Amino acid sequence: MFPQNTPFPPKFNDALQEREYLKKKLTGAFRIFGKFGFSEGVAGHITVRDPKHKDHFWVNPFGLSFNLITPADLLLVNHKGDVVEGNLPLNKAAFAIHSQIHEARPDVVAAAHAHSVYGKTFSALGQELLPITQDACAFYKDHTLFNDYSGIVNELEEGKRIAAALGDTKAAILQNHGLITVGHSVDEAAWWFITMERTCQAQLLAMQTGEKLIEIDHEVAMKTRAELGFPLAGYFQFQPMWQDISVALDFIRV
Template sequence: MSTKLKASYNPPVFSSFEEQRRHLKQKLAASFRLFSRFGFDEGVAGHITARDPELKDHFWVNPFGVHFSQISASDLILCNHDGMVVEGKYPVNRAAFAIHSQVHAARPDVIAAAHSHSVYGKSWSALGRLLDPITQDACAFYQDHSLYDDFTGVVLEIEEGKRIGKALGNNKACILRNHGLLTVGKSVDEAAWWFITMERSCQAQLLAEAAGKPVLIDAENARATYETVGVSYAGWFQFQPLWNRIVNEQPDLLD
């Protein structure tokens, strides 16, 4: 991103934890509405979490059993890293706690993490492979995603979450074999965008490989492209048009 562009579009700055928390919860609710719009929901599976700006060992998450399309900011629940709901009237998804508590614990730089059972993400994950740099968009993950090469059933135990956190490492994303995608970011915007574009990159590679043998982008150009489309600011910025669209269409999500 150019210096001029960064100067024109910057992430917001807040004067209080309360203001920052309200904004974070609204971005989280918007992400769920968008995930529903894109078809990333499947039953009660899937979750996006955001670390509380004041209580660093607590995270906000979607209420268990509420459809993504119906989630508003006020529906979100606050969970501590012992798995207890400390604010909100709904229970927490046990798998959400097992995975996200350990990702947040392993990555203090991460504000948000996203996971769902999206069709192309889980299809690609069944191959047990990393994505190749075959498109400009896929270069956002060039040398910046990993593979959790195991599947032991529904993730309900902390130890499994720890293994996923270790497999993620310092990357922005991890492919969970036979399961789906996990993305993280320094903002809700970033984590949600990485998931959206990674899902589409999985779709693109599946389609390309079904048609023939994709031509890979060479390492030098893949790295140069990554420095434009794969950095943290780019992830935040790419989410903004989607945020504007969903808030305009469904303003009740802000409540």
Template sequence: MSREDLVPIPEEELIFRLPVPFTDPAIERRHRKERLAAALRLFGRFGFEEGVAGHITARDPEFPDHFWVNPFGMSFKHVKVSDLLLVNHNGHVVQGRHRVNRAAFAIHSAVHAARPDAVGAAHSHSVYGKALSATGQRLEPLTQDACAFYEDHGCYENYSGVANDPEEGRRIAEALGGHKAVILRNHGLLTAAGSVDAAAYWFITMERSAQAQLAAKAAGPTIQIPHEEAKVTYAQVGFDLAGWFQFQPLFDQISRTDPDLFD
């Protein structure tokens, strides 16, 4: 190699992934289901399971009042594309072999109904999300990553037991509003986004941001990022496409290590 070979490559010739547009709902359905199964495997890998609690959903592209969800009682670490359930707006399984978690239906059906823009939604009983939810705190702008949620997450403050009641789901959806996330008091975290990819990533990074906040406050006084800088950072890292893009290396990782998830 000589110095003459060191010619800048035009930016448009460099690899930079963006979401692929779909015209065939069957192909888009398969894509969403693969992302959903991969997200569930990642949640299992990151230790977000707590028994049978937790669920991620993907709105069906052809029947938007239906969503795909993980089977009740199956480990996140074992879910495959072929295991996913298609559930209608009444909570009935119309495709699949397993029962649906009633809390998954109550919460996610309300979120998808209230948020037509939400293709994906994620909730689990992760340790630091639960811990933060028990303190009454919101996520503070203590780190760059936490700024993705700056003024963009709600708090549902009325814990009333396992969320099996559709009315409870509607109240949770109301607390979520137009935000990307909501902290469920004494319960955990919930995220929603325009793709399964982004919904899963927002949950993962919100859980880690909760961990960072709890650790920082345990260590001593904390210093928040000032309002203007937090808003600028939010604009840089908190938009939906950013969440989608951040998920891609995780999808690549789980695809390589767990190829059976595509069965």
């Protein structure tokens, strides 16, 4: 499906080298989210599972701009909520949500959540995305709706319910809240969030016309999802953005 010499995710024999790679990728993802304006005050977080301690994850500190985060700023947190590395404060909502997702989904390496404008606007509709565009098909029958908003997520029980609603899909619309996406890499989780936000925007714009929305046929939508919505496709589609941000920050290209 991919051309010859297509770059694939690197493999590591050394967990410490992989950790440094993942922290750089996580930092770049935050810078890209900042570039897209996904930040909303102190809201929003992306996490990546630590390759050495599987019940630990790296996360952005509470109250630090996406545009300023460096690998040294990231916090290493265990599933008990202890900050193992880092001196900055931990976002309680980030821990409550991400710890439960990482625990429930051993296959998930990274997860992304933010209060992006179109995602939170679409979430107020209390419905899933329709397969009305090619890009929307990446989420066809592979995202869910969490329709049990009960306020700011500060308790583990809320995180457990979000993880249960997510199930084995790549994304969830958190009603009256926003979007959350997961992936087998930082690249994949970040890309699903970016394209899901744009898909919400596209459907909202289409709905504003007042015209009937033409949905893609089920079989065609499933075929398109198979071509666009698998993990390596998510990883690969993130790479042009990573190339831009890694040059700007003088990151090592990995």
